[in-house]
Amino acid sequence: MTGPPPRSRGTIGLLEENCTVCMLCARECPDWCLFIEGHTELAPAVKEGGRPRTRHVLDRFAIDWSVCMYCGICVEVCPFDALFWAPELVGAEPAREALVDEREDLRAWLRGVPPPPALDPSAEPAEELLAARRLEAITAQRAQR
Amino acid sequence: MTDVAARLAAVLPAATVSAAYGVVTADVERAGWVEGVTAVRDDPELDGTFLDLLTGVDQSPGGFDIVVRLWSVARRTGVHLRTTCPRDDARVPSLTGVFAGAAWHEREVAEMFGVDFAGHPGLDPLLLPEGGVARPLRKEHVLASRVDVPWPGAVDPADSGEGGRPSRRRLLPPGAS
Amino acid sequence: MSPYEVRPAALVLTGSRRYRLTVLNVGLACCAVEAVVAALGDSEVPGELPLAGPDDAVEVLVVSGTVTDKLAPLVHRLHAELPGPVKVVSFGACANSGGPYWDSYSVTKGVHLVLPVDVWVPGCPPRPEALLAALQELDGGAA
Numbered sequence: 478m479t480g481p482p483p484r485s486r487g488t489i490g491l492l493e494e495n496c497t498v499c500m501l502c503a504r505e506c507p508d509w510c511l512f513i514e515g516h517t518e519l520a521p522a523v524k525e526g527g528r529p530r531t532r533h534v535l536d537r538f539a540i541d542w543s544v545c546m547y548c549g550i551c552v553e554v555c556p557f558d559a560l561f562w563a564p565e566l567v568g569a570e571p572a573r574e575a576l577v578d579e580r581e582d583l584r585a586w587l588r589g590v591p592p593p594p595a596l597d598p599s600a601e602p603a604e605e606l607l608a609a610r611r612l613e614a615i616t617a618q619r620a621q622r
Numbered sequence: 623m624t625d626v627a628a629r630l631a632a633v634l635p636a637a638t639v640s641a642a643y644g645v646v647t648a649d650v651e652r653a654g655w656v657e658g659v660t661a662v663r664d665d666p667e668l669d670g671t672f673l674d675l676l677t678g679v680d681q682s683p684g685g686f687d688i689v690v691r692l693w694s695v696a697r698r699t700g701v702h703l704r705t706t707c708p709r710d711d712a713r714v715p716s717l718t719g720v721f722a723g724a725a726w727h728e729r730e731v732a733e734m735f736g737v738d739f740a741g742h743p744g745l746d747p748l749l750l751p752e753g754g755v756a757r758p759l760r761k762e763h764v765l766a767s768r769v770d771v772p773w774p775g776a777v778d779p780a781d782s783g784e785g786g787r788p789s790r791r792r793l794l795p796p797g798a799s
Numbered sequence: 800m801s802p803y804e805v806r807p808a809a810l811v812l813t814g815s816r817r818y819r820l821t822v823l824n825v826g827l828a829c830c831a832v833e834a835v836v837a838a839l840g841d842s843e844v845p846g847e848l849p850l851a852g853p854d855d856a857v858e859v860l861v862v863s864g865t866v867t868d869k870l871a872p873l874v875h876r877l878h879a880e881l882p883g884p885v886k887v888v889s890f891g892a893c894a895n896s897g898g899p900y901w902d903s904y905s906v907t908k909g910v911h912l913v914l915p916v917d918v919w920v921p922g923c924p925p926r927p928e929a930l931l932a933a934l935q936e937l938d939g940g941a942a
Contacts, residue, residue, distance in 0.1 A: 481926060504775030508892075508901055509795070512774050516783030533779045542921035543895035543909075569888075569920040569933035573895065573911065576921050750905060751869045758904035767902035 483591040485564035486547045490587035491538055491580060495559035498533035502551035502560065510544040511551060512537060512577075538583060542567045543576040563589035626668070630701050633665045634658050637703075647702040655688075655705045656715050662692050662701060663720060669694035670701060676717065676727035678735040682761040685709045686737050690717070707737065716742040734759040768795065809851035810838045814931050818938040821855040823881070825874060827864025830891035830924040834863040837927035859886045859937060861930065862914070865893035865900055866907040875913045886937050889916045890930060892923040899923070 481487055498515035514537040519529040552560045563586050570576050578586075596603070627646045631639040637648040637658060650658040662670040670692025679687040685708040693700040707714050716739035717724040728739040729748040736757040739745060747754065757763060773795045809823045824834045835848070842849040851857075860881070866874055878885065889910050892898030897908035907913060920933045 480928075498779045500775060500778065503777070504795075506774070508899060509771060509774050514777060515779030517780055518783055534783070541896075543919060544892060544898065544901060545921065546892050546899040546923040548899075566926060566929050566932075567921045569918050569929065569936055571918060571936070573909075573916075573919050576895070576919055747869075749867075749869060756904060763904070765902045765904065767897075767908070771901075 481564040481566065483564055484562065486549060486562050487564040487566050488542075488562075488586045488589070489540060489552060489583065490561045490563050490585075490590050491583035492559050492561065492587060493535060493538070493580065493584060495555075495557040496535055496538070497557055498535050499556065501554050501556065505550050505554045507548065507550065508544045508546055510541040512539040512541070535580070538580040539577055540583065541577045543573050561587065561590040563587070564591070565589040626699055626701060629665070629667050630662070633661050633668060645702055647704055650703055650705050652705050652707055652714060656717065656720060658705075659690060659692070659703055659717055660720050662703065668692075668699075668701060669697055671695065673717075673721040673723050673727075674700060676724050676731065678731040678737060678759065680735060680759060680761045681706070683709075686712055686735050688714050688731065688737065712736055713738045713740055715740050718742055733757075736760065808848075809855060809857050811849045811851050811855060812838055812841045812931065812934055813849075814841065814935050814938075818935065820859050820934055820938065821851045821857050822859045822861055822934070823857045825860060825862045825864070825877065827862070827866060827870065827874075828893060830863035830893065830922075833922075833924040833927050834861055834890060834930055837930040840927055841931065856883050857881050857885060858883075859888060859934065860914075861888045861890050862894045862910045863890040863924075865898070866910045866913065867905050868907055869905065871907045871913045874910065878914050886917045887914050888918045888920060888930070888933055888937070890920045890922075890933075891925055892921065895919055895921065 498513065500513055503511040503513045513535070515533050515535050518532050518534050520532050522529050549562065552562055565586065567576070601607070624641070627639050627641045630646055630648050631637070634648050634650060636654060637650045639646065639648045641647070648658070662668050672693040672695055674691040674693045676688070676690045679689060681687055685706050687704050687706050690703045691700055692703065705714060712735070714737060716728055718728065719741065725743065726748055728742050729745055731737055732739060732745045733747045733750050733754070734757060750756075750758070775795060809821050811819065812822050813819050822838070824831060824838070826834060838848055839846060860878055862874065878887065887910075889895050893900060893906070894910045897903065897906045900906040901908060910916065918933045918937055920929050922929055
């Protein structure tokens with residue numbers, strides 16, 4: 478038997494750097510199997526005399542695989558692309574508690590996430606690339622003056 | 623579609639016939655339920671000889687609707703027949719004399735809504751275990767798990783730590799009140 | 800006289816000849832299909848279910864599918880009436896916890912409420928190779 482195809486719904490990887498603890502995945506999960514905790518912290522203001530900025534900090538992110546039905550609603554709804562499907566299989570365990578993956582395990586699942594499909598050759602380049610090129614052009618222009 | 627509706631109105635003169643979204647429905651009085659279903663089954667044009675479904679609808683705070691779909695295999699058309707019963711007198715004549723296959727459908731409606739089918743040979747539970755008192759498809763029935771299990775989405779990071787915004791509107795999961 | 804011969808169909812799964820287990824698949828819902836595919840893929844004759852013989856005693860019970868409250872006593876009885884010690888595999892989200900039907904009025908929230916479970920296999924449904932890996936885990940975890 479060959480392994481699962483690359484876009485299989487095997488497991489879900491969490492890229493914490495993108496997570497803003499907006500709680501949308503936990504709210505939209507039909508099985509209530511995402512457990513997220515966080516708190517807010519204040520970052521200094523950008524400008525002198527400005528308001529301190531509020532940052533959400535992730536404390537806990539866990540998925541209970543014994544309940545998950547692999548629908549992918551959490552992956553789809555995340556506005557910040559912090560969750561990714563990976564074709565690796567979540568292994569069988571001798572105890573149900575062992576089927577809960579915490580944030581470290583969820584980060585480890587990122588190893589199996591396949592690269593995104595290549596853009597069509599005639600398509601616009603990715604937005605990040607366009608932004609970087611614009612920035613380069615502006616910097617070069619300013620350097621010339 | 624209009625000729626099916628017209629024929630249904632002719633076969634059931636006492637019924638109110640309506641058509642919407644490609645479905646023709648005749649609302650029949652409870653007293654004439656068995657006669658009405660028999661008439662549609664025996665009519666050569668409507669030919670409703672296949673009992674496709676028999677189900678219930680909880681029209682809370684009203685009573686219960688019993689809906690039947692009769693299909694003609696030869697003509698590939700179907701009609702819905704509907705009757706109602708009040709909540710405090712949830713009793714409807716059984717269709718087992720017209721369609722033997724209605725027996726299991728009526729057992730399911732009886733256990734899910736608590737509607738009694740007069741003349742049914744044995745309204746034992748079909749899908750639910752024996753001895754249950756719950757009527758799960760009634761609107762007032764609460765799904766116990768959605769009340770007992772804490773909703774992970776109720777937690778909000780803005781509630782803990784510095785800089786949290788006060789009095790953020792509490793969200794509730796669907797199915798909980 | 801019925802033209803069909805009815806006999807209990809336990810399967811013999813061998814995990815590519817690394818172990819030999821007589822497995823009874825309690826196929827209650829969609830997961831049953833994946834469990835059967837695991838057996839088909841494990842067969843020496845491609846496409847043929849490796850059925851157990853009359854001398855093979857059931858060693859593993861795989862509960863694959865949703866356990867409803869109505870059926871739960873029968874699942875319990877099936878396990879109780881098997882002679883000899885039997886390991887239980889909870890296969891799929893419904894058998895683990897009720898899965899997508901965790902809030903239903905008619906679903907038992909996991910077969911562990913009815914039977915002692917030895918291995919829990921996540922998935923909805925789990926892939927067939929997940930069952931074979933779980934059986935390997937039961938057989939002492941030999942790689």
